[in-house]
Amino acid sequence: MGALSEREIKSKLVLVPDWQVESGELVRTFLFKDFRGSLKFVNGVGELAEEAGHHPDIDIRYNKVRLALVTHDAGGITAKDFDLAAKADKLC
DSSP: OOOOOHHHHHHHHTTSTTOEEETTEEEEEEEOSSHHHHHHHHHHHHHHHHHHTOOOEEEEETTEEEEEEOBGGGTBOOHHHHHHHHHHHTTO
16 A cells, blocks of 8 residues: 555545644644543544554653544555544544
């Protein structure tokens, strides 16, 4: 699976409107009531990532969780990244 073109990325961003591209990664910061909410979400993302065999970079800051997705072996953002982003959105 190869990296998507800028045009393909722009068209797919419509499907995950809370996400954006930063430094070549698909990124979103999720906000929760508290740290427990953040951890519950991260555990859910972990399950999805294991099922997909595709793992995001995760940064937890108390009630904020930042996910960054990129397919390193493809050299950029791929459909896998958008699939995981859409699944992560459904956990909220």
